[in-house]
Amino acid sequence: MATGRTHRPATRSRGIPEATVARLPLYLRALTALSERSVPTVSSEELAAAAGVNSAKLRKDFSYLGSYGTRGVGYDVEYLVYQISRELGLTQDWPVVIVGVGNLGAALANYGGFASRGFRVAALIDADPAMAGKPVAGIPVQHTDELEKIVQDEGVSIGVIATPAGAAQQVCERLVAAGVTSILNFAPTVLSVPDGVDVRKVDLSIELQILAFHEQRKAGELAAAGTVVPAAASHQGPAVARRAADQEPVTDQGPDGDVPAVMPT
Amino acid sequence: MATGRTHRPATRSRGIPEATVARLPLYLRALTALSERSVPTVSSEELAAAAGVNSAKLRKDFSYLGSYGTRGVGYDVEYLVYQISRELGLTQDWPVVIVGVGNLGAALANYGGFASRGFRVAALIDADPAMAGKPVAGIPVQHTDELEKIVQDEGVSIGVIATPAGAAQQVCERLVAAGVTSILNFAPTVLSVPDGVDVRKVDLSIELQILAFHEQRKAGELAAAGTVVPAAASHQGPAVARRAADQEPVTDQGPDGDVPAVMPT
DNA sequence: GATTGTGAAAGTATTCACAGCT
DNA sequence: AGCTGTGAATACTTTCACAATC
Numbered sequence: 001m002a003t004g005r006t007h008r009p010a011t012r013s014r015g016i017p018e019a020t021v022a023r024l025p026l027y028l029r030a031l032t033a034l035s036e037r038s039v040p041t042v043s044s045e046e047l048a049a050a051a052g053v054n055s056a057k058l059r060k061d062f063s064y065l066g067s068y069g070t071r072g073v074g075y076d077v078e079y080l081v082y083q084i085s086r087e088l089g090l091t092q093d094w095p096v097v098i099v100g101v102g103n104l105g106a107a108l109a110n111y112g113g114f115a116s117r118g119f120r121v122a123a124l125i126d127a128d129p130a131m132a133g134k135p136v137a138g139i140p141v142q143h144t145d146e147l148e149k150i151v152q153d154e155g156v157s158i159g160v161i162a163t164p165a166g167a168a169q170q171v172c173e174r175l176v177a178a179g180v181t182s183i184l185n186f187a188p189t190v191l192s193v194p195d196g197v198d199v200r201k202v203d204l205s206i207e208l209q210i211l212a213f214h215e216q217r218k219a220g221e222l223a224a225a226g227t228v229v230p231a232a233a234s235h236q237g238p239a240v241a242r243r244a245a246d247q248e249p250v251t252d253q254g255p256d257g258d259v260p261a262v263m264p265t
Numbered sequence: 266m267a268t269g270r271t272h273r274p275a276t277r278s279r280g281i282p283e284a285t286v287a288r289l290p291l292y293l294r295a296l297t298a299l300s301e302r303s304v305p306t307v308s309s310e311e312l313a314a315a316a317g318v319n320s321a322k323l324r325k326d327f328s329y330l331g332s333y334g335t336r337g338v339g340y341d342v343e344y345l346v347y348q349i350s351r352e353l354g355l356t357q358d359w360p361v362v363i364v365g366v367g368n369l370g371a372a373l374a375n376y377g378g379f380a381s382r383g384f385r386v387a388a389l390i391d392a393d394p395a396m397a398g399k400p401v402a403g404i405p406v407q408h409t410d411e412l413e414k415i416v417q418d419e420g421v422s423i424g425v426i427a428t429p430a431g432a433a434q435q436v437c438e439r440l441v442a443a444g445v446t447s448i449l450n451f452a453p454t455v456l457s458v459p460d461g462v463d464v465r466k467v468d469l470s471i472e473l474q475i476l477a478f479h480e481q482r483k484a485g486e487l488a489a490a491g492t493v494v495p496a497a498a499s500h501q502g503p504a505v506a507r508r509a510a511d512q513e514p515v516t517d518q519g520p521d522g523d524v525p526a527v528m529p530t
Numbered sequence: 531g532a533t534t535g536t537g538a539a540a541g542t543a544t545t546c547a548c549a550g551c552t
Numbered sequence: 553a554g555c556t557g558t559g560a561a562t563a564c565t566t567t568c569a570c571a572a573t574c
Contacts, residue, residue: 017564017565018564019564019565019566020565021475021478022471022475024474024478025468025470025471025474025475026455026471028474029453029470030455043532043533043534044533044534045533050455051455052455054566054567056566056567056568056569057565057566057567059533059534059535059536060535060536060565060566060567062534062535063534063535063536067534067535069533069534069535070533070534070573070574071532071533071534071535071572071573071574072531072532072533072534072573072574073532073533073534073574074532074533074534075534087478088474088477088478088481089477089478089480089481090474090477092481094473094477094480096473102372102375103368103369103371103372103375104368104369104372106368106372107367107368107369107371107372108469110367110368111469111470113453113469113470114470114473117470117473117474118477119473119477157480158473158476158477158480160473181480181483182476182477182479182480183476184469184472184473184476188294188378190291190295190315190316190317196483198476198479198480200472200475200476202467202469202472203290204373204376204378204449204467205290205294205376205378205379205382206287206290206291207449207465207467208359208361208379208382208384208423208425208449209289209290209293209353209355209382210286210287210290210353210465211423211447211448211449211463211465212353212354212355212359212383212384212423212447213286213289213352213353213354214447214463215354215359215422215423215446215447215463216353216354216357218446218461282542282543283542283543284542284543284544285543308554308555308556309555309556309557310555319544319545321544321545321546321547322543322544322545324555324556324557324558325543325544325545325557325558327556327557328556328557328558332556332557334555334556334557335551335552335555335556336550336551336552336554336555336556336557337551337552337553337554337555337556338552338554338555338556339554339555339556340556531574532573532574533572533573533574534571534572534573534574535570535571535572535573536569536570536571536572537568537569537570537571538567538568538569539566539567539568539569540565540566540567540568541564541565541566541567542563542564542565542566543562543563543564543565544561544562544563544564545560545561545562545563546559546560546561546562547558547559547560547561548557548558548559548560549556549557549558549559550555550556550557550558551554551555551556551557552553552554552555552556
């Protein structure tokens, strides 16, 4: 789903479904939390609850990785953390460059979840000469002119684009020409890339529009039920309750060229 | 997919698939660009290319909305813009609050794609008293104490959580208690919400992990083919080429409780 | 007795391919 | 002749439900 690549014809078991891959990071986060609390084992039921999925799905997902559980007991937390990390490729160091150091780029540079997952911000790059040398999150910003050199010297294969939409395609081309083969795009554009390069996009605007769609539905249903809906006052229930049945990851680059998030269109 | 709501048993045509809903914003963006260039009509082929999907999928998607095209001709751009906007609920005003005004919150507040899509930042809210009154993107930051009042006074039904993970659940509960029924969560936590409340999440960390997974695969394939892979120097092709087969939207909250994006875990 | 791992069933989504309209 | 709209075919995902195992 996420790319132009078809992922191996799979002679044998090597065919983890995309939907499963997209959930592995969720499981990993939940497991990491358990690990920090020194919990030795979890059942599929408990872990599923912590990750916000149902247990059958979780077991099926894990079954693609191998048989890492013990019947009647559950899963060993540390062991699973290791196996999932390995499967995701997080046991190695991934140098990442962030291009575009506006508010969003700065937010990403400051993101703490990086280092703990094997990602390292190798460089921050911005087109504004005034930013050059200024440290953001302890990392000095470098000028776009240095892009190719940085990518090659650091062996960067993952690039993050947090520029305005107008600059994104050009930045993308330079990244790819320099050797980057995976791109996370926050700019609201569909990027064209050569075969073999993966692109994922994050788009705030799209998320909000999807929420608006469902919000509208709710209002319609209430109205149809004969209720007057006074804007936001229609909610009555207690603030906390069951876990939402399914919080989808705003992550899947399902279709092509999603609307990215944080810059002016 | 994105929520705990099941979307209407659908007596008649009223059952637009989630996958289609998630793509409507893409089409809308592409159509808006065409509209700005005063292009009167598009074929499914052209529009699909601009949105980064294939044309059969696009036609199928549109078929759920109705028959808005003309055989032998294509689709009227303005008319489609209107129909999709209406379907997504963008013809009305959606006041939104952003809770947590760090780099990410500021980036969101500055996002230009808001107003043009019917979204209006009704308030910025932060727990830090030092921020209170300071304008961000022209909007004065208000203290968390005001949250309930703001939501009720402005009739806010959509809330954006851009706080650190530790604060997210509590903020969520207060938003929901005050009347918010849709939440876009950027904090890396699974939120528990009552039935009837939609949650979508955006998570940078998850996106990077999925890219790492595929990146690892590529490296493995090259290695298997007997090639030595010198870090990032393995790319040879031209920088631009065909559009990536499918850039999935990092948007779908597909599974439950995805990992959000931009704060320290 | 508890809990995994997994075939088989059910539900969704995508793609094909062409009849039908302009 | 060109292009949409859509049934039918295919592919993927989730859920069920239970035999296998500890």
